[in-house]
Amino acid sequence: xxxxxxxxxxxxxxxxxxxxxxxxxxxxxxxxxxxxxxxxxxxxxxxxxxxxxxxxxxxxxxxxxxxxxxxxxxxxxxxxxxxxxxxxxxxxxxxxxxxxxxxxxxxxxxxxxxxxxxxxxxxxxxxxxxxxxxxxxxxxxxxxxxxxxxxxxxxxxxxxxxxxxxxxxxxxxxxxxxxxxxxxxxxxxxxxxxxxxxxxxxxxxxxxxxxxxxxxxxxxxxxxxxxxxxxxxxxxxxxxxxxxxxxxxxxxxxxxxxxxxxxxxxxxxxxxxxxxxxxxxxxxxxxxxxxxxxxxxxxxxxxxxxxxxxxxxxxxxxxxxxxxxxxxxxxxxxxxxxxxxxxxxxxxxxxxxxxxxxxxxxxxxxxxxxxxxxxxxxxxxxxxxxxxxxxxxxxxxxxxxxxxxxxxxxxxxxxxxxxxxxxxxxxxxxxxxxxxxxxxxxxxxxxxxxxxxxxxxxxxxxxxxxxxxxxxxxxxx
Amino acid sequence: xxxxxxxxxxxxxxxxxxxxxxxxxxxxxxxxxxxxxxxxxxxxxxxxxxxxxxxxxxxxxxxxxxxxxxxxxxxxxxxxxxxxxxxxxxxxxxxxxxxxxxxxxxxxxxxxxxxxxxxxxxxxxxxxxxxxxxxxxxxxxxxxxxxxxxxxxxxxxxxxxxxxxxxxxxxxxxxxxxxxxxxxxxxxxxxxxxxxxxxxxxxxxxxxxxxxxxxxxxxxxxxxxxxxxxxxxxxxxxxxxxxxxxxxxxxxxxxxxxxxxxxxxxxxxxxxxxxxxxxxxxxxxxxxxxxxxxxxxxxxxxxxxxxxxxxxxxxxxxxxxxxxxxxxxxxxxxxxxxxxxxxxxxxxxxxxxxxxxxxxxxxxxxxxxxxxxxxxxxxxxxxxxxxxxxxxxxxxxxxxxxxxxxxxxxxxxxxxxxxxxxxxxxxxxxxxxxxxxxxxxxxxxxx
Numbered sequence: 001x002x003x004x005x006x007x008x009x010x011x012x013x014x015x016x017x018x019x020x021x022x023x024x025x026x027x028x029x030x031x032x033x034x035x036x037x038x039x040x041x042x043x044x045x046x047x048x049x050x051x052x053x054x055x056x057x058x059x060x061x062x063x064x065x066x067x068x069x070x071x072x073x074x075x076x077x078x079x080x081x082x083x084x085x086x087x088x089x090x091x092x093x094x095x096x097x098x099x100x101x102x103x104x105x106x107x108x109x110x111x112x113x114x115x116x117x118x119x120x121x122x123x124x125x126x127x128x129x130x131x132x133x134x135x136x137x138x139x140x141x142x143x144x145x146x147x148x149x150x151x152x153x154x155x156x157x158x159x160x161x162x163x164x165x166x167x168x169x170x171x172x173x174x175x176x177x178x179x180x181x182x183x184x185x186x187x188x189x190x191x192x193x194x195x196x197x198x199x200x201x202x203x204x205x206x207x208x209x210x211x212x213x214x215x216x217x218x219x220x221x222x223x224x225x226x227x228x229x230x231x232x233x234x235x236x237x238x239x240x241x242x243x244x245x246x247x248x249x250x251x252x253x254x255x256x257x258x259x260x261x262x263x264x265x266x267x268x269x270x271x272x273x274x275x276x277x278x279x280x281x282x283x284x285x286x287x288x289x290x291x292x293x294x295x296x297x298x299x300x301x302x303x304x305x306x307x308x309x310x311x312x313x314x315x316x317x318x319x320x321x322x323x324x325x326x327x328x329x330x331x332x333x334x335x336x337x338x339x340x341x342x343x344x345x346x347x348x349x350x351x352x353x354x355x356x357x358x359x360x361x362x363x364x365x366x367x368x369x370x371x372x373x374x375x376x377x378x379x380x381x382x383x384x385x386x387x388x389x390x391x392x393x394x395x396x397x398x399x400x401x402x403x404x405x406x407x408x409x410x411x412x413x414x415x416x417x418x419x420x421x422x423x424x425x426x427x428x429x430x431x432x433x434x435x436x437x438x439x440x441x442x443x444x445x446x447x448x449x450x451x452x453x454x455x456x457x458x459x460x461x462x463x464x465x466x467x468x469x470x471x472x473x474x475x476x477x
Numbered sequence: 478x479x480x481x482x483x484x485x486x487x488x489x490x491x492x493x494x495x496x497x498x499x500x501x502x503x504x505x506x507x508x509x510x511x512x513x514x515x516x517x518x519x520x521x522x523x524x525x526x527x528x529x530x531x532x533x534x535x536x537x538x539x540x541x542x543x544x545x546x547x548x549x550x551x552x553x554x555x556x557x558x559x560x561x562x563x564x565x566x567x568x569x570x571x572x573x574x575x576x577x578x579x580x581x582x583x584x585x586x587x588x589x590x591x592x593x594x595x596x597x598x599x600x601x602x603x604x605x606x607x608x609x610x611x612x613x614x615x616x617x618x619x620x621x622x623x624x625x626x627x628x629x630x631x632x633x634x635x636x637x638x639x640x641x642x643x644x645x646x647x648x649x650x651x652x653x654x655x656x657x658x659x660x661x662x663x664x665x666x667x668x669x670x671x672x673x674x675x676x677x678x679x680x681x682x683x684x685x686x687x688x689x690x691x692x693x694x695x696x697x698x699x700x701x702x703x704x705x706x707x708x709x710x711x712x713x714x715x716x717x718x719x720x721x722x723x724x725x726x727x728x729x730x731x732x733x734x735x736x737x738x739x740x741x742x743x744x745x746x747x748x749x750x751x752x753x754x755x756x757x758x759x760x761x762x763x764x765x766x767x768x769x770x771x772x773x774x775x776x777x778x779x780x781x782x783x784x785x786x787x788x789x790x791x792x793x794x795x796x797x798x799x800x801x802x803x804x805x806x807x808x809x810x811x812x813x814x815x816x817x818x819x820x821x822x823x824x825x826x827x828x829x830x831x832x833x834x835x836x837x838x839x840x841x842x843x844x845x846x847x848x849x850x851x852x853x854x855x856x857x858x859x860x861x862x863x864x865x866x867x868x869x870x871x872x873x874x875x876x877x878x879x880x881x882x883x884x885x886x887x888x889x890x891x892x893x894x895x896x897x898x899x900x901x902x903x904x905x906x907x908x909x910x911x912x913x914x915x916x917x918x919x920x921x922x923x924x
Contacts, residue, residue, distance in 0.1 A: 001589065001593060003593065003597060003600075004597050004819075004823050005597070005600065014825070014826060014829055016562060016564040016824065016825065016829060017562060017829065017832060017836065017904055018562060018836075018904055018907070020836055021907060021909075022839050022840055022908050022911075023839065023843070024839050025838060027727060027835075027838055027860070027862075028860030028861075029693075029699035029728055029729070029860040029861075029862070030699075030728070030729040031729060032607070032726075032727060032729050032730050032733060033729070033733055034732075034733065036604055036605070036827045037604050037827065038822050038823070038825070038826050038827040038830060039823045040826045040828070041826065043564075043566055043824065046566055046820065046823050046824055047570065049823075050570040050573070050576075050594070050820060051570075051573070053576075053590030053591070053593055053594055054570075054573040054576055055575070056587075056588075056593075057575040057576060057582075057588060057589070058575065058579055058584070058587040058588065059574045059575040059576070059578035059579045060578040061574050061578060062575060065580070067580055072580060073487070074487060075577070075578050076486070076487060078532045078535060080572075080577075081536060082535075082536060082539035082540075082543075085540060085543040086543070086548055087540075087542075087545075087546045088543050088546065088751065088752065089749040090546075090549075090750060091546050091548060091750055091751070092552060092554055092558055092750050092752075092888060093557075093558050093750065093752050093753030093754075094554055094556055094557075094558065094891055095547065095549075100546055100547070100752065101545040101546065102541075102542040102543050102544065102545030102546035103542075103546055103752045105542050105545065106539075106542055112526075113526045116524050116526050117524060128617065128620070128754065128755070128811070129808065129810070130808065130809060131806040131807055131808045132620075132806075134806065135806055139653065139656065139657060142656075163797075164795075164796040164797040164800050164808075165797075165806050165808050167801035168796035168799070168800055168801060168803040168805070170801060171801040171802070172627075172654070172657050172658070172805065173657045174656075174658055174659050177800075177801040214513075215511075215513050217515055219515075220515070220518065243511075243514070245520070245524055246514065246519060247514055247518045247520065252518060266487070268577045268578045268813075269578060269579060269580045269581070269809070270576070270577060270578075270579075270811075270812050270813030270814075270816075271576055271579040271580070271582065271591040271594075271813055271816065272579075272581035272613070272773065272809055272810055272812035273755070273809040273810045273811040273812045273813065273814070274754070274755030274811045274812075274813060275809040290653065310653055310656060311649050311650070311652050311653030312619070312649040312653060313620070313650060314616050314619055314650060314754075315618065315619040315644075315646040315647070315650065315742075315753065315754075316557075316558070316617075316646070316752070316754055317752065317753050317754070318753065318754055319755040320751050320754050320755075321751045321752075321754070321755060324539070327539070328535055329487075330526070331527065331529075331530055331535045331539075332487070332529055332530060332535050333485060333487065333529050334526065334528045334529025334530060335523050335524050335526050335528050335529065336523070336528065336529060337485050337487075338524055338526070339479060339524075340479065340485075340488055341487070341488060343479045343507040343511075344488045344495075344507075346511070347490065347495060347498055347502075347510060348490075348498075350498075350504075351498040354501050354502045366513075367509075367510065367512070391584075392586070395586055395587055400580075400584065401584055406797075420487070420488050420490075421487055421488070421489065423489045423490070423494075424497070424498060455587065456589070457585065457586050457589050457784060457786040458586060458780050458781050458782065459586075459781045460585045460778050460779070460780045460787075460788045461778045461779055461780065461781075462778065462788050462790065464778045464779065465776040465777065465788050465790040466790050466791055466792075466793070469610075469767065469774075469790055470776055470777040471596070471599055471611070471767075471774055471775065471776050471790070472600040472603045472610070472611065473597070473600040
């Protein structure tokens, strides 16, 4: 495929701008010397170019997308319509409160519903993504300990099965990371946890259900151990889709929660964003929340800033149009739909797991939550065929591959999350494809190493890309 | 008890299918799926949220909320969020399902489109900033500035100096990120609308990691970035410039000024105001700092047939590989917003963007003159791009002006306190509305 710069020819003219109706004024500041080289392309070529690029991009509607931990559910069309309303898109973030009552109502109602779902007392919608929410939540924990003169609490406990963002966020919030091992069943090792908590424990970060797709039944004991040591419990909401409406993080002993609206609440991923990572907390942390909160006073909604807030984590109130989409979804599914969503996500995962487990070894062969993890360690030893090879093979059957090589505690891992929006027919077809790819790989391991066979691009050389990075177009000068 | 009735638009399983699937798993009811969760943790009561509604009702409800907002016909407010013309082609492209719903392009074989678009974006940002290397973008301009400060800090040099002319929203975010790292942020005083050079030179010391400068600054004035770059480098620190991307079409680039890192808010590049987000933080760095950039970077390579293609690269910087040692925790960024900027720039082209910048400047100059004649004196006598500060008598007069404009469907300048107002004009503002605005101001000031 050509790059947009390779479709360019200088001197092309376009007419997009409003008519010029004032005299030209001379610019008094220093001007750029080097010529700007943006593409000069007629509109038809812009359209065709990006249509071509879209054809080489796999979206959720292009086929089954069981990317574990990413909750790639269908993104409702209605949310696109509501988020595009000019009454939302045309609002300047620095307008006065009385002129943005609709936006503030959107934020207030979303917050109220998410607080009820998580069992939290207060929430900020400012964080722009899940990892941004983690950073924000950890800053709340830090600010709280500091406010009590307890600056010695500088360690965050993170299970070894955690998402990579957990330790990275803890480091950004100034904490030392202590890895807690998992036990043989995939749960937090309680003995190890007890050994590691102490006067330096700021808190624990936990995903429950965890990244191997299991709900930790000792959760109340885990959060109690941390609380008794003086630490706080942080809930990574990446896997909330499995349990929303069934159990609440707030009832499991968590003090801070982040959600991913772009996972659980059906807003699209956009090829890697924009997301939205609201952070909820218990009442005692409310005063530290960043940004503003929408609060109802005397019949209208106002922007209110918390007294001891940690500071803003981005400009303005957050990824507002993502919040509009999430609210649209929440109003649609409502009270009954929230637990039904969770139960069907878990049902779909268990069903697909059962359709596969006689041929694909499961890392933990028990009832899973919204996702399950396959381990191809033995296959790799016996045939040389890796998790990567199987993943790439699935592309040839019209599927987006599962998440590969995560969680790190499972070797040759494939993590499969079908979500509740898939039909039984899709799951049955996917199970057949999984089985065929495995059979074919067994019969012909050499071919498996070269899959996919059906795409224009196959197995890009990542080592070459990293060794001598070429990260922008060479205009040839 | 879960299940039973119909499940609504987004859950396709029928009751019969659910039973078949449960049976295949050796279970009898949906509740069995949750037998591993201790009963005392499970909710007995339904959630206290409204019942689900059909799509038509939900859309109507959202429309009602949207109507409660005021969308001004005329906007003279910027201060970090700008109303520009967005060609129709931009929305046509970015609305495509594949771009809208795809995940981060980990699987290169089925993500060449989005990967290539990021490569094009990186090229555009390098062109605009005059820098060597760009990442795939971060959350917004403020977090881009904060991440850039993190790139400059080390054990010896950990203090960040932020010019007093930087947008206070950016300063707030820089301070928050610094609170995380327990690092110092110190403000450099402002003098006559730009950074106080003398004060800055006295503040640079062996512990200074970097200086954050905004160009044009929060008050709309152009900074003497070249001289500041010399001063900062002589002190052994790095210079970060936070720039308006439309201004970069005409203004001396951060690269030409000698900045080490260029960042900025990408919202003006085709993104609607949207009550503050989603926006786009762009980040570009000097060759020497490439491997310190946070977040995704796309690189060119070849596949097993020797065909040119694109992949996420230099991932050893990132959280999923390095965990607590990563250059940042960022995972999801604002990919669709970066695509929006890329398509906007492709549609506008070099000439279109330069013309936009020229029109912004011309309109601002016209508005500044018209307001001055009406009685609102400019506060600073400095070169400006498309924003400027004026002085009213007091806060009461500021509010009288804003209220009178509001009645005419005009959003006036942003009150800065002390009777000062920050105004902005873009290519969207017509001469007629600027004249009308000046007339309204004149009337109010006469009172």
